[in-house]
Amino acid sequence: MSWFSKRLAEISSLQAYVKPSISSGTLKLDANENLAVDKNFLDKIASQALISVDFREYPIEQLEEIYERFESFLGMDKKYVGVGNGSDQIIEALMSTVAKGRRATVFVPTFSYFMNRCDLHNVKVEAIPLNKEDNSLNKSDFLKAANRSDMVYICSPNNPTGNQFEAGLVLEILESLEDKLVLLDEAYVEFANYSLVSQVRKYNNLIVLRTLSKAFGLAGARVGYLVSNEELAGIFRSNIQSPYPLNSFSIKIASLMLSNGRYILDTVKFIKTERERVYNDLSEMEGLNVYKSDANFIFFESFEMYSNIMQELTKREIQVKMFGNLENYEGCIRVTIGTPKMNNMFLESIHAAIEKK
Numbered sequence: 001m002s003w004f005s006k007r008l009a010e011i012s013s014l015q016a017y018v019k020p021s022i023s024s025g026t027l028k029l030d031a032n033e034n035l036a037v038d039k040n041f042l043d044k045i046a047s048q049a050l051i052s053v054d055f056r057e058y059p060i061e062q063l064e065e066i067y068e069r070f071e072s073f074l075g076m077d078k079k080y081v082g083v084g085n086g087s088d089q090i091i092e093a094l095m096s097t098v099a100k101g102r103r104a105t106v107f108v109p110t111f112s113y114f115m116n117r118c119d120l121h122n123v124k125v126e127a128i129p130l131n132k133e134d135n136s137l138n139k140s141d142f143l144k145a146a147n148r149s150d151m152v153y154i155c156s157p158n159n160p161t162g163n164q165f166e167a168g169l170v171l172e173i174l175e176s177l178e179d180k181l182v183l184l185d186e187a188y189v190e191f192a193n194y195s196l197v198s199q200v201r202k203y204n205n206l207i208v209l210r211t212l213s214k215a216f217g218l219a220g221a222r223v224g225y226l227v228s229n230e231e232l233a234g235i236f237r238s239n240i241q242s243p244y245p246l247n248s249f250s251i252k253i254a255s256l257m258l259s260n261g262r263y264i265l266d267t268v269k270f271i272k273t274e275r276e277r278v279y280n281d282l283s284e285m286e287g288l289n290v291y292k293s294d295a296n297f298i299f300f301e302s303f304e305m306y307s308n309i310m311q312e313l314t315k316r317e318i319q320v321k322m323f324g325n326l327e328n329y330e331g332c333i334r335v336t337i338g339t340p341k342m343n344n345m346f347l348e349s350i351h352a353a354i355e356k357k
Ligand SMILES: Cc1ncc(COP(=O)(O)O)c(C=O)c1O
Pocket: 031, 032, 085, 086, 087, 088, 089, 111, 155, 159, 185, 187, 210, 211, 212, 213, 219, 222, 223, 224
């Protein structure tokens, strides 16, 4: 067998990452997109982007423009920023270059794509289970494992559980792991209580991952970014993501959306209010264990109601993320918070499923 056939066989034997499923005509509450961003508003931005782009040319000027936008959006010098085709691609780029063959510590459950990339790039993972009562982290177990590894991945707020640890805890982890890489995934941070992005000025071991796919409503444009110390961000831009990490059209849409930050913040506020309402309603239902969320989705256990709920949602063509049993959690479901109308459709189906018990 040739070396490449052997390698391809190895790769195909790894568990593939499960993408959200394709749907047409269904209500999609399974991928944590921002459905409160008005489609007409986005269409106008996209048309404006389209006419301002010359597809004959490589995206050189636009790339400069997006770095400037990130600079004003973050209030931090652009020298700390690198961009990629979604934060997924940034994770892939870091794992295949910097972290390849190393050891990582994670808590579980967490964002499965990270583990998937570890598998692909031969990164050994040690997983510490979250405390099921409140999704908290056992700091000493986590640090013990982290000290045996080269890097940690912290999703903040965490997908799928939705919670964000206290900032003090993450800072303590950063402080005590100064020779390890800390990958802090802030994909949902706009919906949360705090960001540690400015800490990259202090901690050389910190890489913060961010994306425009969630709060900014641009999942289809595939724009993610990292923020890290100047040296690492520079190497990422020049040696890892070189020469054209994004296409002109995505860059232009992203730049326009970044300059509409106020509109995005309004949709975030709106989703946070809806999140509270959905949480309160679900919490009052019999037989569910619902977790508080700092993101744009809610995670809950449904135990023996799981298949009833699945049937009811399927019948009504509503898609949510059905995990089944996950670590110590039973009958897990994650639902994206959408507009009030969408959320009501979801809540009505859960009520109906529970009544059928
Ligand atoms: C925690 C987390 N990180 C990263 C991503 C990937 O986002 P992007 O669309 O920027 O690749 C997701 C998407 O679901 C996510 O949940």
